[in-house]
Amino acid sequence: xxxxxxxxxxxxxxxxxxxxxxxxxxxxxxxxxxxxxxxxxxxxxxxxxxxxxxxxxxxxxxxxxxxxxxxxxxxxxxxxxxxxxxxxxxxxxxxxxxxxxxxxxxxxxxxxxxxxxxxxxxxxxxxxxxxxxxxxxxxxxxxxxxxxxxxxxxxxxxxxxxxxxxxxxxxxxxxxxxxxxxxxxxxxxxxxxxxxxxxxxxxxxxxxxxxxxxxxxxxxxxxxxxxxxxxxxxxxxxxxxxxxxxxxxxxxxxxxxxxxxxxxxxxxxxxxxxxxxxxxxxxxxxxxxxxxxxxxxxxxxxxxxxxxxxxxxxxxxxxxxxxxxxxxxxxxxxxxxxxxxxxxxxxxxxxxxxxxxxxxxxxxxxxxxxxxxxxxxxxxxxxxxxxxxxxxxxxxxxxxxxxxxxxxxxxxxxxxxxxxxxxxxxxxxxxxxxxxxxxxxxxxxxxxxxxxxxxxxxxxxx
Ligand code: DTR
Ligand code: ZN
Ligand code: ZN
Numbered sequence: 001x002x003x004x005x006x007x008x009x010x011x012x013x014x015x016x017x018x019x020x021x022x023x024x025x026x027x028x029x030x031x032x033x034x035x036x037x038x039x040x041x042x043x044x045x046x047x048x049x050x051x052x053x054x055x056x057x058x059x060x061x062x063x064x065x066x067x068x069x070x071x072x073x074x075x076x077x078x079x080x081x082x083x084x085x086x087x088x089x090x091x092x093x094x095x096x097x098x099x100x101x102x103x104x105x106x107x108x109x110x111x112x113x114x115x116x117x118x119x120x121x122x123x124x125x126x127x128x129x130x131x132x133x134x135x136x137x138x139x140x141x142x143x144x145x146x147x148x149x150x151x152x153x154x155x156x157x158x159x160x161x162x163x164x165x166x167x168x169x170x171x172x173x174x175x176x177x178x179x180x181x182x183x184x185x186x187x188x189x190x191x192x193x194x195x196x197x198x199x200x201x202x203x204x205x206x207x208x209x210x211x212x213x214x215x216x217x218x219x220x221x222x223x224x225x226x227x228x229x230x231x232x233x234x235x236x237x238x239x240x241x242x243x244x245x246x247x248x249x250x251x252x253x254x255x256x257x258x259x260x261x262x263x264x265x266x267x268x269x270x271x272x273x274x275x276x277x278x279x280x281x282x283x284x285x286x287x288x289x290x291x292x293x294x295x296x297x298x299x300x301x302x303x304x305x306x307x308x309x310x311x312x313x314x315x316x317x318x319x320x321x322x323x324x325x326x327x328x329x330x331x332x333x334x335x336x337x338x339x340x341x342x343x344x345x346x347x348x349x350x351x352x353x354x355x356x357x358x359x360x361x362x363x364x365x366x367x368x369x370x371x372x373x374x375x376x377x378x379x380x381x382x383x384x385x386x387x388x389x390x391x392x393x394x395x396x397x398x399x400x401x402x403x404x405x406x407x408x409x410x411x412x413x414x415x416x417x418x419x420x421x422x423x424x425x426x427x428x429x430x431x432x433x434x435x436x437x438x439x440x441x442x443x444x445x446x447x448x449x450x451x452x453x454x455x456x457x458x459x460x461x462x
Contacts, residue, residue, distance in 0.1 A: 064336035065178055067170050069325035073316075075166035076158050078103055080316045083156035088312070090162075091153040092193040093125025100149050101128045104169055104190055108132045111176035112381075112409075112430030113188075120192070120203040127192035129200045134175055136381070136432045137185035143339045144187045144219045145171065145331065146201065148194030148267055155312040159319055160285070164222035165190055167328040171335055179382030181432055182339035184217060191267050194223070201267035205274050213274055218338055221268035221280035222331060227306040229299040230283040230323035233259035237272055241279025241334075248333040254326060255296040261287060281330060283323050285309045349375055351440075352459035359391065361452040365445035367402070368455050375436035375462050379403070383431040384461040385411060389423040389444060391453030396446045401429055404438025414447050422453075436462055 079100055083089055086096030101117065108115050108130075118129040130149070147164030151157020172188045174180075193199035205213070218241055234245045236258035249256045259282045263269070268278040284305020294301035299320075308314040357368045385401050395418035400408040411427045442458045 064329070064332040065174055067167070067174055067325075067328040067332050069321055069328060071173070072163075072166045072170045072324055072328050073319070073321070075107075075169055076162050076316050076319065079162040079166065080156050080158055083151070083158075089153050089155060090149070090151040090157055092122060092127050092150045092196055092199070094153065097150050097192065098128060100165075101130050101190065101192075104149065104165065105130055105132075107169060107173060108188075111173050113172065113176070118200075118204060118207075120200065122193045122196055122199040127200055127203075129192050129204050130190040131204075132172060132188045134172070134180075134182065134186040134188075135430060137182040137339065139185050140215050141184040142187050142216045143182070143184050143335060144189065144216050144271075145222065145335060146189040146191060146219065146267055147222045148192070148200065149190040150192055150195055150200075151314070152195050152310045154310060155308075155314045156316075157314055158316050159224055159226050159228070159283075159306055159314050160309060161194070161223050163224060163226035163283075163319065163324055163327075167222055167225050167324065167331055170328060171332045174332065175335070175381075176430060177382065177428075179380045179430070179432070180336070181378075181381055182336075184339040185215075186335065186339055194267055198267055198269055202270045205270040208274075213276065216271070216276045219268060219271040219276050219278045220331070220334055221266055221271075221278060222327070223266040223280070223282060224285060224306065225281055225283050225327035225331075226319040226321075226324035227283035227285070228318050228320050229289055229303050229305050229307070230320045231289065231293055231297055231305050232256045232323070232326070233282040233284065235259045235268065235278065235280040235282070237263075237268065238277040238279055241277060241338075244334050244337055245279065245281060245330055248330050249326075252326065257293075261285075279334070281327050283320070283327065347375060347462045349462045350459055351462075352457065353442075354457045355455075357444075357455040359389070359397070359444050359446050359453050359455065361446055362396075362449040363446060365398075365443050366455070367441045367443045368458060370440045370442075370458070370460060371438070372404075372440055372460065372462070373437050377436060379431035379434045379436045380462060381430045381432040383429045384426055385429055385442075385458065386426040386461070387411070387423055387442060387458045388456040389453060389458075390421075390456050391423065391446070391451060392421050393419055393448075393451035394421060394423050395419060396448040396451050397423060397453075398445045398447055399423065400443040401427070401431075402441040402443050403431055403434035404440060405434055407434070408443065416448075 082099045090096035090100045113132040115132045120127045145168045149165045191200035234256045272278045286304045286309040291301040308318045395415040399412040409429045
């Protein structure tokens with residue numbers, strides 16, 4: 001690939017690239033796909049076939065899936081690495097906090113969430129809140145889950161509050177993986193500067209118009225959910241929300257207590273003060289576990305729930321996996337239950353195009369179309385787009401799926417250091433905002449000179 005105004009390739013590989021490109025052009029000529037068509041946006045009639053019979057597509061009330069505690073711990077490992085690389089902490093105003101925001105945002109963007117970063121100033125430093133909305137659901141009824149992402153300056157803050165942050169992140173990613181279609185709108189947030197006095201969440205609530213605030217049916221807060229000597233505490237601010245969590249733990253034969261020390265001590269407080277119904281979970285901080293509590297929860301009586309609270313030893317070693325797992329599953333149960341959504345099972349219907357479309361070297365985008373029909377309702381939140389693109393330097397390629405609405409969903413960005421050939425991938429796209437039936441397009445553009453190729457085939461699985 002020769003970057004425009006970039007370094008030139010050594011002659012051998014340039015010659016090889018030229019031969020391959022010519023080869024593609026020869027292939028195209030044999031197939032009657034003219035070079036003019038390659039540069040224009042061809043109106044290739046797609047060879048679409050429904051190759052599978054539809055399963056029942058009736059939506060069903062969805063039960064929350066299990067949340068992978070291994071995935072939650074993988075997020076904690078990332079946050080630990082971020083702290084290690086940034087002075088040992090992820091505190092407000094420090095590089096480790098912004099790096100934490102960037103990590104979480106990257107995961108959510110890739111999963112199809114609509115994210116925004118809200119900035120604020122505290123103690124002379126810029127702070128950040130990350131807000132993530134799952135497209136769909138009744139916008140007038142929002143189920144909101146939040147956790148503060150900042151640590152104290154003394155340590156990595158893995159339990160306080162990497163645990164809550166990782167727990168809601170994995171729940172959000174599971175929403176996407178499941179293609180969950182909530183009846184109510186789902187929103188997630190990672191707050192900044194909680195340790196300075198709930199600064200980020202207060203900033204968010206303060207700037208939220210009253211009309212938007214009134215749409216929040218519930219705000220659920222998760223601050224410390226993996227304490228090493230854990231308790232199972234449920235916020236008692238709202239009886240119904242408290243009941244959702246208590247009922248869940250009862251099905252797991254886990255005793256709970258109401259959370260008594262937390263009033264005003266975490267990010268649910270600004271929401272509660274603004275009249276929003278709040279709930280949440282907590283596994284304990286520096287208070288001491290009693291003998292009675294140890295009898296029902298295990299662990300060590302006479303010791304704090306988290307002896308590393310606000311200390312440098314709050315690392316990935318400071319986590320009880322069972323508590324992290326149980327609480328992450330309880331978060332998912334609450335999100336699914338309160339959003340009363342459904343998951344439309346995959347129909348199994350496949351629509352495919354095998355029309356070859358040439359991709360001009362460093363040229364205009366080309367498109368291949370598929371017309372979808374006979375699928376009820378909207379496309380799934382986990383629509384599978386399988387592409388087979390032949391190209392001698394796939395880093396040149398930008399690939400989008402364009403829905404019937406005309407909205408483009410980015411499948412692949414270009415990359416100056418991906419010299420491998422061909423793009424043969426299956427992408428999962430949250431296309432739940434699109435009607436299933438209509439014309440879908442695969443749009444491909446080669447954005448760098450000296451390599452070319454063609455779309456060989458692609459298909460959509462509903
Ligand atoms: N203030 C929180 C930790 C904390 C202490 N008690 C509670 C009760 C409920 C939620 C959180 C807390 C912090 O240090 O981040
Ligand atoms: Zn704290
Ligand atoms: Zn905390």
